[in-house]
Amino acid sequence: xxxxxxxxxxxxxxxxxxxxxxxxxxxxxxxxxxxxxxxxxxxxxxxxxxxxxxxxxxxxxxxxxxxxxxxxxxxxxxxxxxxxxxxxxxxxxxxxxxxxxxxxxxxxxxxxxxxxxxxxxxxxxxxxxxxxxxxxxxxxxxxxxxxxxxxxxxxxxxxxxxxxxxxxxxxxxxxxxxxxxxxxxxxxxxxxxxxxxxxxxxxxxxxxxxxxxxxxxxxxxxxxxxxxxxxxxxxxxxxxxxxxxxxxxxxxxxxxxxxxxxxxxxxxxxxxxxxxxxxxxxxxxxxxxxxxxxxxxxxxxxxxxxxxxxx
Amino acid sequence: xxxxxxxxxxxxxxxxxxxxxxxxxxxxxxxxxxxxxxxxxxxxxxxxxxxxxxxxxxxxxxxxxxxxxxxxxxxxxxxxxxxxxxxxxxxxxxxxxxxxxxxxxxxxxxxxxxxxxxxxxxxxxxxxxxxxxxxxxxxxxxxxxxxxxxxxxxxxxxxxxxxxxxxxxxxxxxxxxxxxxxxxxxxxxxxxxxxxxxxxxxxxxxxxxxxxxxxxxxxxxxxxxxxxxxxxxxxxxxxxxxxxxxxxxxxxxxxxxxxxxxxxxxxxxxxxxxxxxxxxxxxxxxxxxxxxxxxxxxxxxxxxxxxxxxx
Numbered sequence: 153x154x155x156x157x158x159x160x161x162x163x164x165x166x167x168x169x170x171x172x173x174x175x176x177x178x179x180x181x182x183x184x185x186x187x188x189x190x191x192x193x194x195x196x197x198x199x200x201x202x203x204x205x206x207x208x209x210x211x212x213x214x215x216x217x218x219x220x221x222x223x224x225x226x227x228x229x230x231x232x233x234x235x236x237x238x239x240x241x242x243x244x245x246x247x248x249x250x251x252x253x254x255x256x257x258x259x260x261x262x263x264x265x266x267x268x269x270x271x272x273x274x275x276x277x278x279x280x281x282x283x284x285x286x287x288x289x290x291x292x293x294x295x296x297x298x299x300x301x302x303x304x305x306x307x308x309x310x311x312x313x314x315x316x317x318x319x320x321x322x323x324x325x326x327x328x329x330x331x332x333x334x335x336x337x338x339x340x341x342x343x344x345x346x347x348x349x350x351x352x353x354x355x356x357x358x359x360x361x362x363x364x365x366x367x368x369x370x371x372x373x374x375x376x377x378x379x380x381x382x383x384x385x386x387x388x389x390x391x392x393x394x395x396x397x398x399x400x401x402x403x404x405x406x407x408x409x410x411x412x413x414x415x416x417x418x419x420x421x422x423x424x425x426x427x428x429x430x431x432x433x434x435x436x437x438x439x440x441x442x443x444x445x446x447x448x449x450x451x452x453x454x455x456x457x458x459x460x461x462x463x
Numbered sequence: 464x465x466x467x468x469x470x471x472x473x474x475x476x477x478x479x480x481x482x483x484x485x486x487x488x489x490x491x492x493x494x495x496x497x498x499x500x501x502x503x504x505x506x507x508x509x510x511x512x513x514x515x516x517x518x519x520x521x522x523x524x525x526x527x528x529x530x531x532x533x534x535x536x537x538x539x540x541x542x543x544x545x546x547x548x549x550x551x552x553x554x555x556x557x558x559x560x561x562x563x564x565x566x567x568x569x570x571x572x573x574x575x576x577x578x579x580x581x582x583x584x585x586x587x588x589x590x591x592x593x594x595x596x597x598x599x600x601x602x603x604x605x606x607x608x609x610x611x612x613x614x615x616x617x618x619x620x621x622x623x624x625x626x627x628x629x630x631x632x633x634x635x636x637x638x639x640x641x642x643x644x645x646x647x648x649x650x651x652x653x654x655x656x657x658x659x660x661x662x663x664x665x666x667x668x669x670x671x672x673x674x675x676x677x678x679x680x681x682x683x684x685x686x687x688x689x690x691x692x693x694x695x696x697x698x699x700x701x702x703x704x705x706x707x708x709x710x711x712x713x714x715x716x717x718x719x720x721x722x723x724x725x726x727x728x729x730x731x732x733x734x735x736x737x738x739x740x741x742x743x744x745x746x747x748x749x750x751x752x753x754x755x756x757x758x759x760x761x762x763x764x765x766x767x768x769x770x771x772x773x774x
Binding site (some may be wrong): 170173175176178194195197199232271300416417418421422423456458461463 | 480484486487489505507508510725728729732733734735765767769770772774
């Protein structure tokens with residue numbers, strides 16, 4: 153993958169995505185001592201950056217593959233992303249969701265025309281169910297993050313951010329499955345001017361931190377975090393890209409995540425989801441190292457259940 | 464006042480304000496059956512459109528007047544707006560606020576460098592206190608809405624919206640003191656293509672509705688509304704402009720306001736304040752008349768106390 157891969161990807165998905173705005177906040181600049189540029193993917197179609205990768209992955213399929221549909225397992229934004237991307241491209245989408253997924257999320261997937269198949273709330277159960285359904289239907293399985301076409305798509309948010317602000321010193325993104333971090337780190341390598349990319353991760357789901365600094369892919373020992381989009385793990389495709397292109401991973405506590413989320417709601421006046429707040433929380437916790445720098449922060453999404461607010 | 468007055472105003476205040484984005488929401492389009500364009504003044508400096516008028520009013524003052532400072536009474540966004548505008552222009556600002564105003568709002572005014580003078584929580588008390596202070600200091604009183612320079616400034620949000628979307632059939636704004644409605648209705652007259660401007664108002668503070676349809680300026684009989692920015696009343700300058708240029712005023716109930724606010728938070732993913740939601744609620748309540756139309760909605764601000772949410 154090179155700069156041309158990203159440019160081709162962006163050209164392809166462009167008619168189906170929103171050019172999201174880059175917002176500033178004098179109050180948050182003051183608070184961090186840096187110049188912050190928020191790339192607000194909460195304003196993306198279906199409310200998160202994930203539509204970028206989902207659209208791109210489906211577009212790679214042959215007409216025959218498209219006719220058999222696509223399938224994924226996700227309890228979060230990728231479920232909605234694949235459902236909406238598939239509808240936009242006239243493809244049938246089946247989403248395996250744990251029976252415990254919130255009504256709010258299931259409703260959103262249904263509204264986008266996705267077919268929900270429920271399973272037991274374990275990783276093994278959802279993988280097994282998706283594999284059974286894939287075999288039976290001939291649908292193409294698209295992984296939410298560990299897929300090179302998905303990773304390219306997710307990197308286009310960073311391309312746009314660097315088009316708007318070419319001189320960023322670094323970019324902070326949340327890391328869960330690693331699709332956004334891998335795509336952003338690669339895109340910043342090709343399109344930035346020595347722009348470093350850092351991942352923010354909850355202590356409570358720190359597989360990426362331990363993998364990155366040990367050099368060996370590791371799993372989560374807990375996933376007890378409010379950042380529900382970040383409970384997933386790096387994969388064998390996203391991890392080497394992150395090892396090669398990312399500058400570091402910073403862990404944050406649950407109170408730090410909630411405090412950052414509140415800052416985004418009150419000061420940036422957007423309903424950023426907890427996972428988005430992890431990127432700002434990571435910068436906040438190490439802000440002494442970033443004084444006076446121009447910093448991009450990718451707000452991953454804004455799909456929040458207002459009945460479940462932490463404040 | 465004519466098109467040139469607005470253009471001169473916009474040119475003057477432009478270095479001090481944010482060009483706020485115009486956002487779309489497919490979900491809200493579906494829900495209303497119209498094409499909606501949200502001019503998001505929650506992303507404006509200090510979080511509301513009011514900075515536009517405040518900056519413009521202060522800029523009209525002579526150097527001698529500026530040296531004596533400005534004064535206003537407000538428990539809401541104009542308090543913050545005048546404080547910040549004055550700081551940007553190197554002028555001293557005194558804000559008379561009711562003793563019952565929230566700590567959240569007082570804190571914001573102080574952060575912007577405003578000097579707070581507390582008074583009893585009645586209209587008479589705050590007017591009397593402001594007048595006493597004005598006499599003693601020689602400061603210039605600037606009314607939050609009933610001031611032609613303020614009205615011109617507020618109208619610049621509509622100018623920008625029509626620059627971005629010239630073919631709007633109509634624009635909905637909230638109406639409290641009437642500064643935004645008067646400015647928007649005039650600006651749409653000069654810069655729109657037969658673009659009608661409608662005010663949304665709570666039933667619980669419906670002085671503008673009764674004034675508009677009776678032809679006589681009337682006061683509020685209650686102000687028991689969650690839309691705290693709309694408890695104020697039309698004035699002798701804003702009312703005739705509204706009579707001449709606005710197309711109508713639509714009243715909405717408190718549950719309608721809260722439901723619209725929730726839609727803005729969940730679907731547009733911004734923390735719009737309750738007053739902003741009144742404009743969307745007004746459209747919602749009469750949406751059958753606006754099917755298929757291109758409609759601008761000015762989101763007046765995003766200054767919300769997260770400890771006081773209605774949901």
